[in-house]
Amino acid sequence: MPSSPLILVSKTMTFPDQKSNLGDLKLSISDLPMLSCHYIQKGCLFTRPSIPTNSLVSLLKQSLSKTLSFFPPLAGRLHTDEKGYIYITCNDDGVEFHHAQCTSRFIRDVIGPVHVPELVKEFFTFDKTVSYQGHYKPIMAVKVTELADGVFIGCSVNHAVTDGTSFWNFFNTFAEICRKTSNNNNEIIEKISRRPDFSRDSVLISSAILKVPKGGPKVTFNENEPLKERIFSFSREAILELKAKVNNSNVNGDFNAVEIMGKLSNDKFHTEMVPVSKTAEISSFQSLSALLWRAATRARRLSASKTTTFRMAVNCRHRLNPKMDPLYFGNAIQSIPTCASAGDVTSRSIRWCAEQLNASVKAHDDETVRRFIHNWEMDPRCFPLGNFDGASMTMGSSPRFPMFDNDFGWGRPLAVRSGGANKFDGKISAFPGREGNGSVDLEVVLAPETMAGIESDHEFMQYVTV
Numbered sequence: 001m002p003s004s005p006l007i008l009v010s011k012t013m014t015f016p017d018q019k020s021n022l023g024d025l026k027l028s029i030s031d032l033p034m035l036s037c038h039y040i041q042k043g044c045l046f047t048r049p050s051i052p053t054n055s056l057v058s059l060l061k062q063s064l065s066k067t068l069s070f071f072p073p074l075a076g077r078l079h080t081d082e083k084g085y086i087y088i089t090c091n092d093d094g095v096e097f098h099h100a101q102c103t104s105r106f107i108r109d110v111i112g113p114v115h116v117p118e119l120v121k122e123f124f125t126f127d128k129t130v131s132y133q134g135h136y137k138p139i140m141a142v143k144v145t146e147l148a149d150g151v152f153i154g155c156s157v158n159h160a161v162t163d164g165t166s167f168w169n170f171f172n173t174f175a176e177i178c179r180k181t182s183n184n185n186n187e188i189i190e191k192i193s194r195r196p197d198f199s200r201d202s203v204l205i206s207s208a209i210l211k212v213p214k215g216g217p218k219v220t221f222n223e224n225e226p227l228k229e230r231i232f233s234f235s236r237e238a239i240l241e242l243k244a245k246v247n248n249s250n251v252n253g254d255f256n257a258v259e260i261m262g263k264l265s266n267d268k269f270h271t272e273m274v275p276v277s278k279t280a281e282i283s284s285f286q287s288l289s290a291l292l293w294r295a296a297t298r299a300r301r302l303s304a305s306k307t308t309t310f311r312m313a314v315n316c317r318h319r320l321n322p323k324m325d326p327l328y329f330g331n332a333i334q335s336i337p338t339c340a341s342a343g344d345v346t347s348r349s350i351r352w353c354a355e356q357l358n359a360s361v362k363a364h365d366d367e368t369v370r371r372f373i374h375n376w377e378m379d380p381r382c383f384p385l386g387n388f389d390g391a392s393m394t395m396g397s398s399p400r401f402p403m404f405d406n407d408f409g410w411g412r413p414l415a416v417r418s419g420g421a422n423k424f425d426g427k428i429s430a431f432p433g434r435e436g437n438g439s440v441d442l443e444v445v446l447a448p449e450t451m452a453g454i455e456s457d458h459e460f461m462q463y464v465t466v
Helices: 032-036 053-068 107-111 118-123 131-135 164-183 236-248 284-300 342-347 350-363 366-378 448-455
Strands: 007-014 040-047 077-080 086-089 095-102 140-147 150-157 228-234 307-315 333-341 392-397 415-418 427-432 440-446
Touching: 007 053, 032 131, 040 107, 040 164, 053 095, 053 140, 053 164, 077 131, 095 118, 107 118, 107 140, 107 150, 107 415, 118 140, 118 415, 150 164, 228 236, 228 448, 236 284, 236 350, 284 307, 284 342, 284 350, 284 392, 284 440, 284 448, 307 342, 307 350, 333 342, 333 350, 415 440, 440 448
Parallel strands: 095 140, 307 392, 392 427
Antiparallel strands: 007 095, 040 150, 040 415, 077 086, 140 150, 228 440, 307 333, 427 440
């Protein structure tokens, strides 16, 4: 292995600038399954600001300290009581702050290569750290890496404490407070744009107990399998063209049989068919997901009878009745599986594939969310993340997350990248495109031979911005 070009300059603890008065927060049934997942690792790449290095590091530490006062759980630790319930203790124990230099590398070395370089993984801490370890490790760490002409700010956060919505609310607030602090270092920040909601009174808070094996849960996928990772960019124009094609498609007899107008889930407790309207409007994102599902299934050369699964993580905050606060802090997500045979995915139209995804999402209403909750309470377990049969895809993150709103005082990010956490063959993360206006970047992780297959797939690549 070649030596790393990255040098760790310092590692310190950062504490909230005000003591927390928030009590213990019980992990919900959306939090608990994530205890076997890696810490979330996401960050932003910026042009290098003109301020001196020491001033930059000091500014970011000070801003982080102020931000933690609005997000006390991130400076706390996990705690299991004598009954087996797990809580976040908001005890102000602090977060790690790492400062690193990689001045032999440039912005082009990060975003220029076709495939995401291994270097990106070094922009994050807590590599391969399982979220259960938040009992004795910090819940969050921030790593600031200087490049020759840029700076990368990476955050690693316990996945049992936050989902993507909560993560990016923290990151946005961190940037907001940094902007304010750079103008007046002594300013006391009393108000932020999007104050998180720490209430624990929803249906997600349960009396069910997750029994944890001795030593804590482990990830459920192979952390060392060979993988290729690439960011595929789709412009607004390409996505509109794809969406128009999907919504105007009515070929191959796709509307002739009632049984194919729905979704069959292979989940343990969900085997019902969900009908879908013949005139369903397919969204841009569902169209894009269907495009990738088809390309990956072709590239995997699966037998026609093999069942394929496309999972999508959905936000439950607005699906429950009554609705949860949009800024509820914690996990409020569920994974929706859509299943179809490889033969159907590859031989039927892209419209048909998109309809299966559309039906699954539409069916995930308040009643379905509550059924998922009830089923988990009957059998508490960690989330089985991975591609166990070689025929699965898992979509996470969202192009709706405000990733490019993170202006720390020297401009918007050039790019968003993630670390090596929770990556396996078939893992996809959706980011907004930097140009906005509906553009989307898909961070796609695949086995090398599957990646080569979709890169030579005309139907897929014709929509990709090279």
